[in-house]
Amino acid sequence: MTAFPMLELEPDDIYEIELCSGEHRRWRYLGPDSLASSWWRDEETGSEFNEASLMYAWRIVRRHENPATGNYSGASTNGCAVQAKRG
Template identity: 70%
Template sequence: MIPQLDRVYVIELCSGELRRWRFLGPGHRESVWWRDEETGRTFSEASLMYVWEIVAEA
């Protein structure tokens, strides 16, 4: 699944935990950005230290 800008997706972490992340799109230096809808934290894919996958659009 290719994420679309400003849409929320259900993400499954390698631990099996499900999260809701909003796709913010590419930023500078080709980083791809997301925001965790529960915590409000914004992060780039490059900063993630665990395996995850998009399960569905929320």
């Protein structure tokens, strides 16, 4: 089994996500809320959700380069997480 380093998530950075179906999505990390739940926005659909609301397996493939912050990483990590509206 290959171990991947944990990727430090940066608010407003965009990450390439691989869903358990093999589909790849671009999600923007919005950061934690007051209860430390991590929030994301799907860049294609505009849906906002937190990790606790996801009912399928997913993993971060890589961080997309963000010209505003200069952040970039090719590291991978895994996550398990249902879709709820951020409010």
